Amino acid sequence: MRLKLPVTCLILEIILIILFGTLVQYNYETDASEWHNQTSSDYENDFYYRYASFQDVHVMIFIGFGFLMTFLQRYGFSSVGFNFLIAAFALQWATLMQGFFHGFHGGKIHVGVESMINADFCTGAVLISFGAVLGKTSPVQLLIMAMFEVTLFAVNEYVVLSVLGAKDAGGSMTIHTFGAYFGLMVTRVLYRPNLDKSKHRNSSVYHSDLFAMIGTLYLWMFWPSFNSAVTAHGDDQHRTAMNTYYSLAACTLSSYAMSAITAHDGKLDMVHIQNAALAGGVAVGTAGEMMLTPFGSMIVGFLAGTISVLGYKYLSPVLEDKLKIQDTCGINNLHGMPGILGAIVGAVTAATATMEIYGKGMEDVFPLVADGTFTASDQAIRQAISLAVTLGIALLGGLIVGFILKLPLFGAPPDTICFEDSIYWEVPGEEPSHEEQLTVVRTAETEKLNN
Amino acid sequence: MRLKLPVTCLILEIILIILFGTLVQYNYETDASEWHNQTSSDYENDFYYRYASFQDVHVMIFIGFGFLMTFLQRYGFSSVGFNFLIAAFALQWATLMQGFFHGFHGGKIHVGVESMINADFCTGAVLISFGAVLGKTSPVQLLIMAMFEVTLFAVNEYVVLSVLGAKDAGGSMTIHTFGAYFGLMVTRVLYRPNLDKSKHRNSSVYHSDLFAMIGTLYLWMFWPSFNSAVTAHGDDQHRTAMNTYYSLAACTLSSYAMSAITAHDGKLDMVHIQNAALAGGVAVGTAGEMMLTPFGSMIVGFLAGTISVLGYKYLSPVLEDKLKIQDTCGINNLHGMPGILGAIVGAVTAATATMEIYGKGMEDVFPLVADGTFTASDQAIRQAISLAVTLGIALLGGLIVGFILKLPLFGAPPDTICFEDSIYWEVPGEEPSHEEQLTVVRTAETEKLNN
């Protein structure tokens, strides 16, 4: 056991380095010679259009997802630490996998800020799945899961965006629906009938809920950047960010309302606030770049928050009891159902696209409609098929990967010590004892008197 | 009681959605058809001038204000959670109210990144007022307060900026002075003679002070973006950010100095560091875009930090004892007095504006001086009148809204359980018990031995 994690990390990283050495090149915007060979001004370098958004996305991946999962009382190191590890691995692997499918030029993968954003996006899907198995999987299992999931993500993304021609800039389908149903299937396969032996640790304490709110708020604040990070320059990025902003604001109010109304005593539940308030970002991941209008965005956000809280309250217990799906973070409620809602909203919004509404902007939003390949209805159908494809690949992939992760060689924790940092980390105590604090203060006072 | 919060949230959000559906439209920079109808390059879209600043402001509103208020030992969920709720509501309502007064085109409110920033700004004023009543008001009271305060904010902003022609890009007057004196008047009206029954909870613990420092530092770091977010493109944004940076740095040193010098034993007080060190940002909110110079900015920051600490130390107790103003966060010291200082500095700096100093840049900073409508002295007088108007509307508005909030139907907490999360939230325990931790570790060791 002692060597499994380091050996896995070292082998994976060495493979990555070799493949990068063989396959990866600067694109023309990061290559000193090529950029200076052309006539664009420096301010037209894509860096200035997308880097600020990239950094926001980066914060969502490492702080947002990492701290959102620190709500568990004794799993903070693992939540933020394994999130860090698998994200650092996944973004490298994603660069290669996504490069194979849509960044290949003359046998080389060309990289720049857009590939960095896409790698972070793919990583996001892995971290969503992580939420379902949180506390019940070893870091080696997580790295193996990440390796397979990134690969399947790239396949699904290729089919949805390149083969089917669907639009999904913020990833309602490719990121959220995919990550959620993949993770739910994995956790189903890894079902633990005796998980209640660790039940007392599967809950929060006061401070861990505050740490989790750091994650929630960064996800919430930067979601407009997430959805707009890879949309077309100009009005598209601008509109997508704004639609997401309004969707999230409306979602927050419906989440608070539903949280209080479904509680027997009217008290708010931190689980809902930490999670459901984000569903509005998920649900405009597909349609955010379209002419959804602030009005439409707010309706979508309102519905997403409502569905999400209801899911946490009524559906999650049923999934666990009847379908044996132990979903630690409730990713079905935050990413799964809102992702499906987002896909449907995307299809409906695409169906209503007209030249009157989009003008020449149609080329950016629906290029295949603009050039006459599709009608708006065709586009809508492609969007709907993409949802089905995504669900299919996610569920099938999760099934297979779940069984791979069951192999005993990856070292899953026993049922009695799930949700517990101390099996993976050197863990210090909780607090200096009260007596020591008093001693300390008294010592300090005495010293001062002596001076 | 159980239904008041959800019903309020749902009604408000439904009204917002209906009004957005009726009144709100994309502006020409977010509309696919309109943006592509004109000849600007994509990099001229206002998104690229302002979106990074918007995100910084957004972090200040949700993380900055939210975590700054987590200093209370038992009110962290409410601080960060109600901050989240009322901000999400206020930014939607502000979009409408500000739109009525200065974004109306042919019966429609046009929205884009600048309206998003302005909505966040208006939200900031509400959150300042929240600081005065923190721990003593129910979330329903806060939503009602936000609704009225946003409306009055928009009226005052319209009078100051559009009618009087004053400049106030960072909102020393419109945001900080307004939010502070509105909040102080509300808390005066809501005076609780028996608040000392909750006194033991109106203080910090070690970790809550560290959480609060997250809020402080984000406010401090991003204040240059706040003050420059809506100034004119080019040198104006650049200069405003830099002036604010220097003002804050100087303010930090004077805050530390005054905190130690006013303590009986020379020890620093976290309350001063968390709050007074920010006063430098408030105090250059008006003059930051002017040719204040780094030198001038540092003097202003130095004074603001000094005044602020002295206010916390000597003025706040007097306000509470003599004027019955119970100001939980000391907003008079962080936003009130530094806001007034900022307004005065703005007026003085405007009075000294000459064509020699500003050149053609006068058109950006003082357009009404540049086109000959005003002299620099006229501008200064307008600035001074704006301060008086702001104080008048804030105090009168706070008075009326305070009485509205006193109506028993909004469910204020009793005097004995102020500053306490558990009446609004499902609150978990503080820490896993020491015994349980030991058990856990022992179990882990045993399991390992058995493997």
Next chain:
Amino acid sequence: MRLKLPVTCLILEIILIILFGTLVQYNYETDASEWHNQTSSDYENDFYYRYASFQDVHVMIFIGFGFLMTFLQRYGFSSVGFNFLIAAFALQWATLMQGFFHGFHGGKIHVGVESMINADFCTGAVLISFGAVLGKTSPVQLLIMAMFEVTLFAVNEYVVLSVLGAKDAGGSMTIHTFGAYFGLMVTRVLYRPNLDKSKHRNSSVYHSDLFAMIGTLYLWMFWPSFNSAVTAHGDDQHRTAMNTYYSLAACTLSSYAMSAITAHDGKLDMVHIQNAALAGGVAVGTAGEMMLTPFGSMIVGFLAGTISVLGYKYLSPVLEDKLKIQDTCGINNLHGMPGILGAIVGAVTAATATMEIYGKGMEDVFPLVADGTFTASDQAIRQAISLAVTLGIALLGGLIVGFILKLPLFGAPPDTICFEDSIYWEVPGEEPSHEEQLTVVRTAETEKLNN
């Protein structure tokens, strides 16, 4: 003692204000008159190329360094609070010192966003040194150290960049190597043979390690902005950010691997994760802007993480026992050795520069090679000499400043109360007692029943 800190702060700030009044001016991009006198478009103002990077750097300085050091159980206020104080002082002083050496125009220092970034960079070096003496120095000592270190930093930077013509955009040499060896020499001179009297406080608790992870992650996420903040516009900024991104990702995997492999029981150590995972950013500080390729960046990051963990595990105890270097945060492992590695990588990468690889981009990366002043080998030699010069100035400077700090008038804490907040701060208790919590809840329930 009571007056030393405030008097020091006030004197320093007043001197700063006077010097700023005498010497500092807006540069042409922040001056209203000058900017409007020229024909550039607003989007060409350097603000839009660098301000987002500046803000990321700013977050690294105040949140990143500040929270990274909160890992100590009883020194969180001082870690984040003194970091705040000395950074606010150092950035002002650095503006002057760096201005003297390379921003002087007609007797005036011209300031804008680039000087702000450079001031923050210089501040970073001071905060690195702070890490070595953390817990063992008074704030007055720290301010005095900052004053001298900033001055020497500016001298060294001038010699390295301007006299020798070396390149070091991300500061592997000028920031990390300099800050580390300066700090190590200071802590050597301040050696405390009886420091084990405070040993029980020189460690973390569970929550303090989570706070420290906030610092770690912000440093990790924004390091691409740090290294690219002052490189040339266009491909250079773009490439530097990307190289850093890949270096850090590879570094994270090698850090986790080495942490687990060097532990007797295979458990991960938070100290390594918090620190070593960042070494990849340090080690591409010089070569990041060069055509290092993602492949090269990943190799460098991999090595940096490995070296850093090995340093924490095996070298730090030796340095403390044999060389009497008490390095609280292990800055030799995070900044020292990876900084030297970065300098070497920079020299090697420079040696291999050809016109074929760089094309016209050579003018940005190696202007003195492009114009024929140097060959690539000359450049490499200049890079190597710069490392030696940096080490020399840092060690000699640290020696002298260490002895200055030993003067009794700056009030160092006694050996028995190092790593302890309560001698500088009013410190509240750790947690509300369990009994009080129960009382509170019971009161709440009773009140509700009575309503």
